[in-house]
Each structure stands twice: as structure tokens, then as C-alpha cells.
Amino acid sequence: MSKDIQICNINKIYNKKAALSNISTTIKSGTITGFLGRNGAGKTTLMNIICGRRIANSGNITIDNEKILENDNLLGQIYMTSPDNMFPKSTKVKDIFRYTEKFYDNYDKEYAERLIKRFHLDINKHSDKLSTGFQSILKLICCLASNAEYMIFDEPVLGLDANNRDDFYKLLIEKYMELDNTIILSTHIISEIETLIEEIIVIDEGKILLQESVEELMKSGYQVSGSISDVEKYIADKDILSKTTIGGLMSASIMGQREDKPENLDFSNIKLQDLFIKLTNEREDR
Amino acid sequence: MSIKKANYFIGRETFKSAKIFTLIILLLTAFFFTISLIFSDSEGTVTNGLDMSIIIYSFILGLTAYSSYVKMLFQNGISRKTTWLSITSVFIMLSIAFSVIFVLLFEILTVLFGLYSNIIFTSFSADLVGRFFPNMNYILGVLLKILITFVCLLFAGEIGFATGTLFKILNKKWKIIIFAGVPALLLVVFPIFFAFMGNHLYSRFFIGLMHFLFGVKFSIARSLISLSILSLIFMFLSRLLMSKVQIDD
Numbered sequence: 001m002s003k004d005i006q007i008c009n010i011n012k013i014y015n016k017k018a019a020l021s022n023i024s025t026t027i028k029s030g031t032i033t034g035f036l037g038r039n040g041a042g043k044t045t046l047m048n049i050i051c052g053r054r055i056a057n058s059g060n061i062t063i064d065n066e067k068i069l070e071n072d073n074l075l076g077q078i079y080m081t082s083p084d085n086m087f088p089k090s091t092k093v094k095d096i097f098r099y100t101e102k103f104y105d106n107y108d109k110e111y112a113e114r115l116i117k118r119f120h121l122d123i124n125k126h127s128d129k130l131s132t133g134f135q136s137i138l139k140l141i142c143c144l145a146s147n148a149e150y151m152i153f154d155e156p157v158l159g160l161d162a163n164n165r166d167d168f169y170k171l172l173i174e175k176y177m178e179l180d181n182t183i184i185l186s187t188h189i190i191s192e193i194e195t196l197i198e199e200i201i202v203i204d205e206g207k208i209l210l211q212e213s214v215e216e217l218m219k220s221g222y223q224v225s226g227s228i229s230d231v232e233k234y235i236a237d238k239d240i241l242s243k244t245t246i247g248g249l250m251s252a253s254i255m256g257q258r259e260d261k262p263e264n265l266d267f268s269n270i271k272l273q274d275l276f277i278k279l280t281n282e283r284e285d286r
Numbered sequence: 287m288s289i290k291k292a293n294y295f296i297g298r299e300t301f302k303s304a305k306i307f308t309l310i311i312l313l314l315t316a317f318f319f320t321i322s323l324i325f326s327d328s329e330g331t332v333t334n335g336l337d338m339s340i341i342i343y344s345f346i347l348g349l350t351a352y353s354s355y356v357k358m359l360f361q362n363g364i365s366r367k368t369t370w371l372s373i374t375s376v377f378i379m380l381s382i383a384f385s386v387i388f389v390l391l392f393e394i395l396t397v398l399f400g401l402y403s404n405i406i407f408t409s410f411s412a413d414l415v416g417r418f419f420p421n422m423n424y425i426l427g428v429l430l431k432i433l434i435t436f437v438c439l440l441f442a443g444e445i446g447f448a449t450g451t452l453f454k455i456l457n458k459k460w461k462i463i464i465f466a467g468v469p470a471l472l473l474v475v476f477p478i479f480f481a482f483m484g485n486h487l488y489s490r491f492f493i494g495l496m497h498f499l500f501g502v503k504f505s506i507a508r509s510l511i512s513l514s515i516l517s518l519i520f521m522f523l524s525r526l527l528m529s530k531v532q533i534d535d
Contacts, residue, residue: 053360053533072288075363084534086361088299088354099295103362148363 003029010059034197035186080152081139112145132159194272221270225251292372348446385435444520
């Protein structure tokens with residue numbers, strides 16, 4: 001039995017404009033996949049279609065040859081958090097946890113209570129009275145405690161401070177190690193998730209621009225830093241993604257394999273964000 | 287299994303609002319009863335107010351079902367079909383509970399008003415039963431009143447649910463056309479247009495249509511059948527509309 005999510009020829013049209021054009025891909029089970037793309041690229045639409053909140057104009061999404069749409073069994077194995085507040089406005093936070101416990105058979109109540117204390121979430125407030133950050137915390141706790149087989153996070157760290165973001169990433173990894181479940185993560189803060197994700201899907205203008213393992217992608221380039229003159233000399237004949245100068249130092253991201261390694265320069269892995277910018281800009285230039 | 291989970295959520299949330307509504311009705315009734323005792327010399331008939339308020343409550347409950355329940359159920363992995371099934375089944379259960387509770391309350395109030403004041407307390411269902419079956423057995427009369435109230439509540443809830451869901455799935459242009467254009471056409475443009483043609487043509491057509499749809503003028507059985515069929519039509523319509531519902535990105 002394959003637990004992969006099979007996405008087959010998905011098309012979605014909004015106001016006569018294609019939001020998704022013939023998207024086909026497989027999201028491997030037991031991986032953390034990052035959905036990256038610029039604003040309006042179609043990431044949220046695709047995630048909403050995966051969990052049945054939106055209906056595609058054509059195509060289908062299956063798990064083990066079973067369509068997800070209108071399938072209570074499969075939908076019950078997916079938990080998606082989104083920036084939109086899906087909880088009833090006049091319901092208290094503690095009741096939202098009570099309901100989530102009822103909906104998800106593997107819900108871990110003690111774990112949720114631990115996280116409530118850790119994040120100082122006021123459970124007696126109504127969900128719409130929480131700040132943006134605490135609304136995100138509420139959604140994240142519900143999702144993590146649900147122990148769902150498929151967890152989808154759309155902009156999960158919206159409004160969270162650096163400490164809470166760091167905490168969330170740690171909790172996410174812990175949960176992933178514990179359950180070996182399938183996680184889809186979409187955020188614009190690429191630098192924060194590059195060490196988390198294993199697979200990357202770049203969506204641009206409703207199409208998949210790239211799908212690759214992060215490990216392979218990292219091999220496609222490297223970063224070099226050193227004094228301005230040394231770096232300038234080194235990168236003269238190279239395919240440069242980006243370069244930044246701070247004081248007398250320069251660092252540059254370069255596409256391609258590293259051939260030589262001068263001693264006066266430092267080398268490190270390329271940044272995912274630089275690759276992403278290069279990829280999406282290239283498409284814009286075309 | 288999923289419907290059980292959905293029913294737990296909708297049932298609990300509906301019970302919370304129904305509890306508050308019932309409390310308000312009881313307090314209002316107690317208030318009016320006290321007033322009628324104070325002015326015990328006055329005579330008259332108190333009718334329809336309370337059962338109309340329950341019907342309006344049922345309509346509003348249906349109208350707000352989307353914002354109150356649908357998003358939360360979608361969040362927790364419930365399909366459109368199960369969502370509709372759950373909302374409809376909770377509406378049926380609530381309509382049964384409300385019709386039993388309020389008809390019995392009306393019966394108690396009728397007796398109390400009869401004993402302590404000169405005001406005759408009656409309700410819409412009591413009016414109907416009294417008009418068509420003046421000599422009906424008391425128990426059968428109460429059961430018939432419960433049935434009439436149940437069908438009215440179900441009809442109001444379903445029409446509200448279908449309207450609320452329709453409002454959600456339409457875009458701005460169609461919302462204006464349907465929710466402003468149609469009432470304006472029926473209640474302003476047509477009456478004025480037909481008034482110029484004389485003979486109260488439109489009023490007669492409108493009243494005739496209402497009689498045809500609800501059958502109140504003819505018999506209770508006709509009325510019950512009409513309302514049941516209309517409820518089923520709106521139930522079917524809300525199922526159709528639910529299958530088109532999508533959450534905004």
C-alpha cells in the first residue's frame with residue numbers, strides 16, 4: 001500500500017485565469033516537502049485542493065488509488081493549518097481543542113496541554129480574540145496534537161516571534177521523528193526551513209518549476225566568501241546567483257560544481273533562498 | 287463514524303445557542319404573564335408571537351450554518367456530503383425537540399392565562415387545529431400541533447441553510463442580482479407595474495401562490511404536505527449547493 005499523495009493533471013481556474021495548470025506530481029510519504037513559490041504562484045490553491053477545501057476544475061488527487069475529495073476516511077488523516085481562521089469565532093479555545101480531540105482518533109491530549117503551557121496560550125479566550133501570533137499557535141498545537149498522517153502547514157509561522165518560530169521547527173522535527181508522517185510546509189521564510197525540508201517543489205504561475213530533493217539541489221551550487229578582491233577574481237568566469245558585500249568582505253552564490261578551492265577563500269553550501277530567487281527570476285526574464 | 291464526530295460538534299454548538307434562546311423566550315413569557323396578571327381587567331388575545339420567534343430562530347440558525355459549522359468541519363477532515371448530512375440531521379433533531387418543548391409550554395401557558403387572566407393565549411398551530419378540528423381529542427390535538435410546529439421549523443431551517451449556502455457560493459455580481467434584485471423585482475417593480483394594469487392582479491397572484499405553496503387555506507393535511515415537500519426541495523437544494531462550496535484561498 002502506497003501512502004504517497006498522487007497529484008494528477010490538476011487544473012484550477014479563477015476568474016478565467018489559470019491558478020494551476022496541469023499539475024502532476026507525487027508527494028512521497030514519510031518526507032517533509034517544501035512548497036515554495038512567489039505570492040499568487042498557486043501553492044495555497046494546491047494545498048487546499050489536496051485537503052478537499054477547494055475543488056479542481058479537472059484532475060484528481062489520490063492516496064493509494066483512492067480519491068481524497070469527499071472521502072471522509074482519507075480527509076480524516078489530513079490536518080491543514082492555513083492563515084485563514086477556520087474555527088468558529090464565538091467558540092472558546094478550550095472547546096476547539098475538545099472538538100479536535102473528537103475529530104482525530106490519535107489526538108494526544110496530554111501533548112496538547114503541554115504545548116498550551118509552553119506557549120502560554122489562554123484557552124478561555126474566544127479564538128477570534130487571540131492575536132495573529134496566538135491564532136497561529138492555536139492552529140499549530142491542534143495540528144501537531146492531531147497526530148495526523150498528513151500534516152499541511154500553509155504559512156505556519158505567521159505572526160510568531162523568533163523564539164516561537166524556533167520552538168515550532170523543533171516540535172515539527174520531533175513530531176516527524178516520532179510519527180514518520182508526511183509533512184507539507186509552505187512559507188516565504190525559506191532560510192528558516194532549508195534545514196528541515198527533504199523535498200522541494202517550486203511552483204510558479206500555476207506550474208511546477210522544479211521538484212527535487214534538497215540534498216541534490218544543494219549540490220548544484222556553492223557559496224564562496226572572502227575579501228572583495230579575492231572573491232571578485234574567483235567569480236569572474238562563474239555563473240553567479242547573488243553576491244553581497246559587507247565592509248571589506250564579499251560572499252557570492254555560484255551555480256555549478258566547485259572545481260578548485262583557493263586557500264584564501266571560504267566555501268559553504270549554497271543557500272536555498274538564492275536558488276529560489278534565481279529560479280523564479282529566470283522565469284520572469286523569459 | 288465521521289457523521290458522529292460532526293454531530294457532536296454541531297449538536298454542542300447548536301445546544302449552546304438554543305439554550306440561550308429558550309431562556310430568553312421563557313423570561314419573556316414570564317414577563318408577559320406577570321404583566322397580564324397586573325392588568326387583569328384587560329381582555330384580548332395573545333397569539334403567534336412566540337411560535338413565530340422560534341420559526342425565525344430556526345431560519346437564522348440555518349442561515350448562519352455555513353459560518354458556524356462548515357469551515358470548522360472542513361478544517362477537521364469532514365467531507366461536504368457528511369457536513370450536509372450532519373447539519374440536516376441536527377436540524378431535524380432540533381426541530382423535534384423545539385416543537386415538543388414549545389407546544390407543551392404553550393399548552394401550560396394557555397391553561398395559566400385561562401386561569402389567572404382574561405387574556406386568551408393561543409398560537410399559530412393552536413389556531414389552525416382549532417379552526418379545522420374544533421372538537422378534536424386533546425391528546426391528538428397536541429400531537430397535531432407538535433407536527434405542525436415541527437414541519438414549520440424544519441422548513442424555516444432548511445430555507446435558511448439553502449439561502450446561506452447559496453450566498454456563500456455566489457460571486458459579488460450574482461449576490462447583488464439574487465439577494466437584492468429578486469426581492470426588489472417581486473416586492474417593488476412587479477406591484478407597481480401590475481398596479482397600473484389594475485384589478486389587483488399581482489396581489490391576487492401572490493396570495494394565490496402562497497395558498498398554493500402552503501395550503502393553509504384548504505386543510506391542515508394539505509398544509510403539512512406542502513411544507514414537507516418544500517422542506518425536502520430546500521434540503522435537496524442545500525445538498526446541491528453544499529457540493530459546490532469551496533473555502534477561499
